[in-house]
Amino acid sequence: MSMFQTSGNPFDDLRNMFDSAAQKTCEAFENSKEYVERAKLRSELNEKYRQLGKAEFEYAVGETDDTDAIDTLVAEIRELRNAYVDICKLLRRGEAPICPRCAKQNVLGNSYCSDCGARLYTD
Numbered sequence: 108m109s110m111f112q113t114s115g116n117p118f119d120d121l122r123n124m125f126d127s128a129a130q131k132t133c134e135a136f137e138n139s140k141e142y143v144e145r146a147k148l149r150s151e152l153n154e155k156y157r158q159l160g161k162a163e164f165e166y167a168v169g170e171t172d173d174t175d176a177i178d179t180l181v182a183e184i185r186e187l188r189n190a191y192v193d194i195c196k197l198l199r200r201g202e203a204p205i206c207p208r209c210a211k212q213n214v215l216g217n218s219y220c221s222d223c224g225a226r227l228y229t230d
């Protein structure tokens with residue numbers, strides 16, 4: 108009689124152990140992939156803002172009267188911002204929320220700060 112609760116098949120037990128470990132690793136990986144994606148979107152956004160600033164400047168000083176470039180950049184920024192907000196929402200589900208008022212790290216699942224009572228999410 109074994110001291111552990113087993114299925115009676117050592118290969119099944121090993122496989123079950125491996126499966127749950129593999130699943131944990133996979134979740135952690137998925138999460139970090141989304142962090143990488145968010146950082147990528149952030150830098151793409153910054154680059155587009157930079158280009159927009161340049162295009163607006165050139166228009167303002169009369170170097171160009173072409174507003175198509177500005178319109179295109181605004182449309183691209185709008186799309187990137189939507190994608191950025193989506194991924195932030197996705198990531199936030201797995202993150203312990205930080206209070207926007209007092210900066211307390213709250214417990215995952217809280218909607219209101221356990222210290223000051225402020226709303227943790229705006230949407």
Ligand SMILES: [Zn+2]
Pocket residue numbers: 206207208209210211220221222223224225
């Ligand atoms: Zn708070």
